[in-house]
Amino acid sequence: MSPRRRSRAAFIPDVAVFHALNCSLCERARAQLARLQAELGFELTEVDITGDPALEAAYREWLPVVEIGGERAFVYYLDETAFRRKLSRGA
Secondary structure (H helix, E strand, O other): OOOOOOOHHHHOOOEEEEEOOOOHHHHHHHHHHHHHHHHHOOOEEEEEOOOOHHHHHHHHHHOOEEEEOOEEEEEOOOOHHHHHHHHHHOO
């Protein structure tokens, strides 16, 4: 393979979801992401902010927070159509 051509999979960014205990919106987003991960094959990192003062300060009021490629992409709700579009663009 030419060094200039890479497979599409090489460009799929990592996805992170920040969540907390007893957050129903978080559980919904995590379930959606699990389904999407099985379908699309991206790396998913789940970060529980519960009890971490720095993470609580940064994320609590926005939960759940989904980041694509290190950029905040969704808060409160995950729109699956928009997620697919953003993932294919690399964020």
